[in-house]
Amino acid sequence: MTILEQLLNYGLDAAMAGGAEYAELTAVDIEEKKLHMQNARLASSGNREAGISVRLIAGGRWGFAAGPAANKTNLSRLVKAALEGARVQPPPVFSAGLSTVIPAQGSWTGPCVRDPFAIPDSQLAELLRAADQAMAIEGVSIRQGNLHFRREHRYYVNSEGSSNSQTFTYTGGSICALAFGQGEIQQRSWPSPGGSYAKEGYEYIEELDLPGHGRQIAQEAVALTKAPSCPQEALDLVLTGSLLASQVHYTLGYRLQLGMPGAVHPQQASRLKLSSSAITIYADAALTGGAGSFGFDSEGVKAQSFPLLENGRIVNFLSGRETAAAAGRFSGGCMRSGCWLEPPVPWMTNLVIKPGTCSLAELAGGIERGLLLDTPRVFGVSPDLRGFAAQAELGWLIEDGVITHMVKNPFYRGNSRAFWSGCDAAAAAAHQKNLGLMDKGIAVGHSIVPVRIRGVRVGDSR
Amino acid sequence: MTDKSKLLSILEKVLPKDIPAEITLLSESRQETQMGHNHLVQGSRQEKMFVRVRAEARGRVGEETTNVLSLPSLRQAVARARKRAEIGRPGPLILTPGKGYREMSLAPAATSEQSPQARAALLAPLADLAGKANLLIDASLWANVGELAIVNTLGLAAHTKAALAEFEISVASATGPGRGYGYFCHRNAEELDVMTPFLAAAAKCQASEKQLPLPAGEYTVILEPAAVADLMGITAKIFFDGRAFAENRAPFPKLGAKLFAEQLTIWDDSLDPQGLQLPFDFEGVPKQRLNLVNRGIIQAVCLDNETAAGLKTVSSGHAALPGTDAPIPRHLAVEAGNAMLDDMIASTKRGILVSRLHNVSILDARAALITGTTGCGTLLVEEGKLTAALPNLRFVQDLTLALNSIEMTGDETKLFGGLWEGFLAPALKLNRFSFLTGNTGQV
Structure with missing residues (x-):
């Protein structure tokens, strides 16, 4: 049993000993990387975070607490907060109830053929640069490209005997071209303005082919500034x-x-x-x-x-x-x-x-x-x-x-x-x-x- | 929350000595007691920690964040930021000099120590009253506590704590179309007034027993303060975002243009004791009042260190919350006028009273074109009286045009906020606001 799993079990025991009728705890460990390019100017950021959430029913009510708990003291504080949150007065009119499930144990790892965290940043930057250059045509004022990678390890236990561990890799990306017309901004994105995501590895970015779509969306953004209005x-x-x-x-x-x-x-x-x-x-x-x-x-x-x-x-x-x-x-x-x-x-x-x-x-x-x-x-x-x-x-x-x-x-x-x-x-x-x-x-x-x-x-x- | 000097010394300990760098720490604790359909449903507590390291190495800037406040974790974050700088944006990293800022006491113990039981006790009478009046309420009470600390290699060591108690309620008639909305916030939980917003929202519910459809067209609208705060949120992004201005995405090419009605004066002031104060921004720049619109003329946009350098000027103290992006006003105030809400209604031959705006989006920033819907209570005004409820209405509106058609301004401002921001908004009566056909379920 890992230290984290021991910590979750400690929290579970504390919640049940504190009077919870049901409790579940989730621990997460996240690594993230983001690259953003605007008009050939690259920005890069990363993130690491970890935390635990406690969700329980006590006295027929839900209580929830979450925080960056890394030890028993902090976790005990979260369990206490969740119990307090559930035990607000007056007594419940409707008790929270849960549908029956057969307790499940196991582990799951999402597909990831090419680990995005193993791809050199210089290669990621080069991809965005290629997309940026493809969008660099006359009439396009702002060119943007984004890559986002997130790996999440998740551990779960509940008081009915379910437990699991999961590993997800999220991969997302997008490009966008903005063209300024007379008192207007026209925008074209690929594949969507906020980016499209998959639980896959870097292979999803290759599938999106951001550089391959750059020229077309840039041309469309410019053409839109001269296009007729949509008929009513x-x-x-x-x-x-x-x-x-x-x-x-x-x-x-x-x-x-x-x-x-x-x-x-x-x-x-x-x-x-x-x-x-x-x-x-x-x-x-x-x-x-x-x-x-x-x-x-x-x-x-x-x-x-x-x-x-x-x-x-x-x-x-x-x-x-x-x-x-x-x-x-x-x-x-x-x-x-x-x-x-x-x-x-x-x-x-x-x-x-x-x-x-x-x-x-x-x-x-x-x-x-x-x-x-x-x-x-x-x-x-x-x-x-x-x-x-x-x-x-x-x-x-x-x-x-x-x-x-x-x-x-x-x-x-x-x-x-x-x-x-x-x-x-x-x-x-x-x-x-x-x-x-x-x-x-x-x-x-x-x-x-x-x-x-x-x-x-x-x-x-x- | 931790001890100020201990916290700053931890951050200073991991600050690199050989390169320009900045560390920002933001911690927040949010406790909520929630009521749904007149019953308490859940109590929750969320504790958030966020540390951002920005470092310049070999002329480039890298950024790394973590939520683990320990020396090894912080040192790793610094090392990763330094490495990330290899492909980061071109520098320099512009840092705020370690000059003084005004110390403020913004975190009353009554808020940080408020118990779930105390919040439940505040909500209980509302549920009783709502039940007797055949109303359904959904409400939340929050006790927010936060801490912000920034250190950098120019000697800056800024620190503040903040607390905010908030109450939000939406009220619906159990039998009719009536809807109402209420909000109240105060740094001190002991000052929180839940009854006044509830009663106002309940009264609005009961004022509207029938609902009518509305033909498409341009109408006079009376925006209640909450709706004005919603409108100001999108106004801030379109008109006062310094980065958008620098990139020519704003609807005006230069400052000094008369864009809005004479009655409109807007400023940003996080030192105003009437608002939710904050002594410095998220780069540690000391706050000061910034006049944004004076009698309809746009005077300024908001800048952070980087945007200001691009425009060859200095920051206005509007660096954004880490994790967000643009420098925009977060302590915006609209100057009050001299009209009471009742006067606005009484002087309206045919118009619409709007409680809130919902889901407001920018269709085209340069054209200042926005869309959204009304929500939480929309009422028809005829011959100076509230005559019927209306469904939520979809609007598509040129914001410049709307804010150029102000007829009356409310005589009192109401405060809407969050831990690190606060808007002071009066009611506004605007003569030009375009709605699409409004039938139930068709917005």
Whole structure:
């Protein structure tokens, strides 16, 4: 048993001796490296951190404490704080309850073919420099490139006999070109403005091919400053890339995080279609390389794979043990936290859209007048999560099934269910892409195929 | 928290002697007692430690962070920062000279020692009242305590502690569309007032029993102080970020331009006792008042050491919190006017009262174009009276235009904050604010 495992067991014993009915402890050890280049100017930073979180139920209430505990004294203080937090007065009306799980022990290591921490910084800098040079064309004022690597060792124990150790390697990257027009900034990013992530090694950065996309996005950013505005009318859309990932994430995924604000209530699920029959989505926490993959969730429940939406109908939820118990279900193994300092919540893992049968050309070919949209510039949801608004970085106008020219500032919004009810086709598996985004510090994977949405009111945001 | 001299001596001990370097330590403890739907649901405590080392070696700057405060760990962080400098940004690392700053007492013991039981006791009466009034409340009480220490090779040794007690509540009618929001913060937990924000939010809930859709268009809006603070957050990023200005991403080419209404005067002042004070910024530069907008004319942008050097001037004392990026105002104050909120409503023929802005994003910084929604209570004003609740409304707005259409300014400012920042915001009545069609679930 390692020193850290001994420390966790010490904390577990202290929590139970202090009167907890249930307790779980997680220790993390993190190494990070970030490189950022702007206009050929490189900045480099690193981070090391370690900490322990204590989550427990005492007197029917949750208590949580987390801190950089490196010894028994500090850990005892955290356990005491968690117990105090749980034992606030008056007595609980509803006691916290957890769904039954079979205690699981084991270890899990995410895939990492090329260890990014073993790649010389000079090689990483050279990659960003190549991408920067590719974007250096007349009209581009700001060129940015980012690389982010994070290795996390995680150890977990709970009072029901579950224990595990996991090692994740997160890898993310992006490039962005900004062109200044008359009183405007046009932006093009690859593969998304905030970067795309995978639980893989440096091979994911090679797959993203940042230098190979630099010239194209730079040219598009400049062209956008002279492009016509997006027409204001109801158009058919083909959504793809990181815009589609955001659309799925914020307007479908958020609604299925059981017990979270704005999520669909299980009692409504049988009556509610979140989209047309063209959409089937799986949650797959075991997807190889998926940004949201793991061996065990933050409650020690094994990674699972299950359908969430079948032909638009809700068939399951993203749940943890408490929210599952309240709904009379078993945990979906979806408890996650963005940072070890935060208590876990039911969250998306990897969402996989079931491919359809169309080619991308057939999706566009079935459109008389429409837009192909790829990358989000802004994506926002309403406080109740039922509505959304999005602006893509650029749009390609489709006329009589053929892409004719680019338009700028394409903006659309709507009620999420109404929007998805207009989906009539998903592209075939040959068009499948895996993207990962960080939302509130939690990495979520999206395996997407382009989809077609009919009759969406769009316009120029100006 | 640790002893000041002991902490500074630990940091100074690991500071390299042969190269320019700086070490910043930030520790925070956050205790929360949370209420959901009128019931206490969870108590939590989070202890965060953050140490940043910046070092210049062979003309380049490297940066490394750690959360382990021990001599071996700090020495490793210094060594890694030095190594990282090999491929880091071009120097020099511009350091703040070790000159004086004003000592402040910002961490009352009542806040750091507040117990979860004390917080629960503050929330309990609200739950009783809410239940009787058929209201549902979600609320949080926080006791935040922090410590900031900065040392550098020019002899700087700056240190301060801070504490902040915060209360935030959202109130919803259990039967109707009514919503309300309240917030209060104070350095001293004993001064925390939870009842006034609750009662104001509850009253707003009860003032709106029916909900109407809203056609798209430009409306007069009355932004309550919380909504103004939200708007000022995005205003700070678009107009007062010195780096954006230096890179021509700001909506104005030079200072001195009249951009906003005559009634608008904005400054940043972390020495103002009315706000949440802080003696120095995150590079140790002593704080001073900075006038940003004077009667609608933009006067200044915020600078840190590096941005200032690029513009051949000196820092204005706005180095960002480690982990964030741009120099922006964190102690922003909007000058109060002479109108009461009731006067603003009474003088409005048709308009919208907004409690908060939600999810505000920049569509185009150069065009000062933003989008977001209203939240936590949006009410229709007709003939000087609140007549109906509105759904959350999506807006797409040219911020320059909006802030150029100020008709009235509230006569009192309210404080919104965090451990290291605080905004003082009055209510504002603006004549030009564009909303898209507002139906429930379609924002």
